[in-house]
Amino acid sequence: MCITLYIFLYLSFNCISTASILRSGTCQLQGRFKLNGMYQDGDVILGGLFQVHFFTVFPDLSFKTKPEPPHCEKFDMDSFQEAQTMAFAIDEINKNPSLLPNITLGYHLYDNCVRLGMAFRAAISLASGTDESFSNLNCTGHPPVIGIVGDTSSTPSIAISSVLGLFRVPIVSYAATCSCLSDRKKYPSFFRTIPSDAFQVQAMVQILRYFGWTWVGLVYSDDDYGIYAAQSFQQEMQVFGHCFAFSEILPHDNNHRDIQRIMGVIQASTARVVVVFSTSSFLLPLMDEVVLQNMTGRQWIASEAWATSPVYHTPRFLPFLRGTLGIAVRRGEIQGLHDFLLRLCPSNDPRNNMLRIFWENMFGCSFETGDKETDGEQVKKVCTGQEDLSTTDTPYTDVSGLRTAYNVYKAVYALAHxxxxxxxxxxxxxxxxxxxxxxxxxxxxxxxxxYLQKVNFTTGFGDHVSFDENGDALAIYDVLNWQPSSDGSISIYTVGVVNEGVATGTVLILDEEAIYWNFETKKPPRSVCSESCPPGTRRATRKGHPVCCFDCLSCGDGEISNITDAIECTVCPDEFWSNKDKDQCVPKEVEFLSYEEPLGISLTTASLLGPCFCALVMVVFALHRNTPIVRANNSELSFLLLVSLKLCFLCVLLFIGQPQLWTCQLRHAVFGISFVLCISSILVKTMVVIAVFKSSRPEGKDTMKWFGAAQQRCTVLVLTALQVVICAVWLSTASPTPHKNNQYIRSKIVYECAIGSVAGFSMLLGYIGLLAVVSFILAFLARNLPDNFNEAKFITFSMLIFCAVWIAFIPAYVSSPGKYAVAVEIFAILASSFGLLVAIFAPKCYIILLHPERNTRHAIMGRETQKK
Known part of the structure; x- marks a missing residue:
């Protein structure tokens, strides 16, 4: 509303001037603002706006007479030094033969009294001029000023740039930081030598990140500076996942009840760090309340607007604000400025009333009332060197911390270049x-x-000055720390720098050893809603809480997090698994049935005992090959059966150990052929038993000619050859191969042999099963033969064991994971092999070794006779 009002007044002023032209043909100045100022004539004039006074006092309105103009109170020596810095820079440029030769710069400087209305009046006076009249039908001519250095704060700069930007009057501010002024469409002729709030915010967030402060409070003033800075700060904090414990606005009217409410919020919060975007005047009531309530234990982060303010450097604030971290514009050095400030004398020009006010504040002189001769004599002593300004202890003569004044200096030189x-x-x-x-x-x-947009030069202090497309200068900030001094006040020390490099981006450099902390530990405080989640865990946001408030959940099996505060856990690659701490992926344990483990040792031992027993049986049969019991049971087929059982036992060794391509290909082939050879021998033995029985009867005398030795061998060979063909086809089309299986146990790699073709493996087992069933049926039918042909009973029992084992094998194999499936298959091979060995050969060995009297033809035939 204020900006709109002043634009309206300005346009109304122009309309009045236009009406004046129509009446007289001459441009007449319709009014004059009473402003404090400094002037110097030149070929080209630069304007300047400074806050030389803190307050503006408006007279009472009677509405009967024309009101008196407002007047300013409480002289600010720092700001007057800044105004004098502009005068010094222009004087230095005029003496420089290589810069603006043959052109003399002048200046018109005005005091804005920290009021928007006064600043706007001063800006209009600079842009329109103060001549009473000039003869020009279009009211045009050489502009009173070709550029303005100012204003000191954001709100007046917004108002002034909104109006003067319409006429493209260049404005170079040395202190207005609102990021909104970087909008080139709204403010096409606005430039500044101070970084914008956007970079100030980045610098402050860099400090928070450096110390790990993710849980902070925010306090900001209810003006353009505070509101825009707070908005930018909140957005920047969200980018990095930081959270606000609270966000409070300092009231414009310094309402005591609101100040107390904000104090209650700060004290109740768990946040140890409080960031403040505010001017010194806005913040003072809150800090007074901090002192009254004796609130300590907070780390204050000061924006550049109050980081260097001397108001808070008194012993009264020391216990509460020492240790404050803040950022401030770059401190510079200006050679010759100190001597220039000491040579200041009151001017005879009555328009330079800013100088007169300075002398009045310095020496208590009055140039309008009082004893002028005495006052004049005192001024004369100073000007003639009898008295020196250097003997006065005022901020005006202190050039040790030129920050804003240094930006004024750069702004003047930017316009000059x-x-x-x-x-x-x-x-x-x-x-x-x-x-x-x-x-x-x-x-x-x-x-x-x-030309101002393309300025590019380096100051005598070594700082590079140029403007980007938005009129912003390359940003650099000093990081300040408030430390106690020997006199009980607060001293400011530079402990770091935040630099915006063209190539490197925002860079923060801090000297931690030089920082003073206002805590018992003398270390940075912890200010987090939740402690960081260590590696091996992930963050889980608490429902209804800011993102900084979270729980730490352990990563699941097979997942890791190797960084602090991981949002998600990372799944390990297929051949890796998470370690115990869930912070590294380690190679998975490879599992297979090995010779070293107890199970593998047991099965290997059993598989080696089997051939030994077979060898013993073969020795027994060989030594007693001429006895009736060996000859009656077809000794040739018995020896062939024992050899095949040896192969069945030994094929188990191919199932143990790390799978290789050749072991995968051989294990089932050898297993299938061995068992077919074994079952074929048993089948032929059964058929021979039946044929012998039938040949003993009159109707079957010719039966044995079909079951001679040649026929027996040929039958076994043909039946075994069929299995060989099945295995050959299977291995040539879809051979079993080693396979790393991750499906059984996710934390392990099961090294197994993939069967390749399910059909081939099924045909192999199915063929064995078919022969076993046929043998079982034939043996079962021959179970009631006479005792001297009772081998059929043993074959029946052996086939019953064999079929039972392999029928039970199928569900056990399917349900067993990993290496235990291999163990089940080995157990089935061993169980069926031992079953055949014991059921068929144990009774014969029992008679041969323990009852030799029964191993005679007479004994065998005698049993038969007794039965008859």
Whole structure:
């Protein structure tokens, strides 16, 4: 509303002037603002706006007479030094033969009294001029100023730039930081030598990140500076996952009840760090309340607007604000400024009332009342060197911490360099229409804006000055720390720097050893809602709480997190698994049935005992090969059966150990062929038993000619050859191969043999099963033969064991994971092999070794006779 009002007043002023032209043909100044100022004539005039006074006092309105103009109170020596810095810079430029030769710069400087209305009046006076009249039908002419250095704060700069930007009057601010002023569409001619709040916010967030402060409080003033800075700060904090414990606005009217409420919020919060975006005047009531309530244990983070304010450097604030961290604009050095400030004398020009006010505040003189001769004599002593300003202890003569004044210095030089580039233009190569150049005599402010955008120079202090496309300077901040001094006050020390490099981005450099902390531990405080989640865990946000408040959950099996505060756990690759701490992926344990483990040792031992027993049986049968019991049971097939059982036992060794391609291919082939050879021998033995029985009867005398030795061997060979063909086809089309299986146990790699073709493996087992069933049926049918042919009973029992084992094998194999499936298969092989060995050969060995009297033809035939 204020900005709109002043624009309206300004346009109304122009309309009145236009009406005056229509009446008299001459432009008349319709009114004059009473402003404190400093002046120096020159060929080209620069304007300046400074807050030389803290307060503006408006007279009472009677509505009967014209009100008196407002007047300013409480002289600010620091700001007056800044105004004098502009005068010094112009004086230095005028003495420099290489910069603006043959052109003398002048200045018009005004006091804004820290009031928007006063600042706007001063800006209008600079832009429109103060001449009473000039004869020009269009009210146009050489502009009173070609550029303005100022204003000191954001709100007046917004108002002034909104109006003067319409006429492209270049404005170079040395203290306005609102990021909103970087909008080139709204403020096309605004520049600044101070970093914007956007970078100030980045710098403060860098400090928070450096110390790990993720849980902070925010306090900001209810003005353009505080509101825009707070908005930018909140957005930047969200980017990095930081959270606000509270966010409070300092009231514009310093309402005591609101201040107490904010104090209650700060004291109740668990946040140890409080960030404050505010000017010194806004913040003072809150800090007074901090002292009254004796609130300690907080780490204050000061924005540049109050980080260097001397108001808080008194012993009264020491216990509460020492240790404060803040950022401030770059401190610079200006050679010759100190001597220039000491040579200041009151001017005879009555318009330079800013100088008169300075002397009145310095020496208590009054140039309008009192004893003028005495006052004049005192001033004369100072000007003649009898008294020196250096003997006065005031901020005016202190040039040890030039921050804002240094930005004023850079702003003046930026305008001077732009003007210098403008006059160096060669006709026909200019940047304006028709490649024309600007005429210094008829110079328009908008023409200077073009050159100001391209300014590029280095100050005597070594700082580079240029503007980006938004009119912002390359940003650099000093990081400050408030430390106690020997006199009980607060001293400011520079402990770091935040620099915006073109290539490196925002870089923070801190000297931690130099920082003073206002805590018992003398270390940085912890300010987090939740402690960081260690590696091996992930963050789980608490419902209804900020993202900084979370729980730490352990990663699941097979997942890891190897960083602090991981949002998600990472799944390990297929061949890796999480370690115990869940912070590393380690190779999975490879599992297979090995010779070293107890199970493998047991099965290996059993598989080796089997051939030994078979060998013993073979020895027994060989030694007693001529006895009736060996000859009656077909000794040739018995020896072939024992050999095949040896192979069945030994094939188990191919199932133990790490699978290789050759073991995978051989294990089932050898297993299948061995068992077919074994079952084929048993089947032929059964058929021979039946044929012998039938040949003993009159109707079957010719039966044995079909079951001679040659036929027996050929039958076994043919039946075994069929299995060999099945195995050959299987291995040639879809051979079993080693396979790392992750499906059985996720934490392990089961090294197994993939069967390749399910059909091939099924045919192999199915063929064995078919022979076993046929043998079982034939043996079962021959179970009631006479005792001397009772081997059929043993075959029946052996086939019953064999079929039972392999029928039970199928569900056990399917349900067993990993290496235990291999163990089940081995157990089935051993169980069926031992079953055949014991059921068929144990009774014969029992008679041969323990009852040799029964191993005679007479004994065998005798049993038969007795039965008859």
């Amino acid at each position: 732009a003007l210098h580039d403008l006059i160096q233009c060669e006709e026909g190569r200019g940047p304006f229409s028709g490649n024309s150049c600007a005429d210094i005599i008829k110079l328009k402010p908008w023409q200077l804006v073009h």
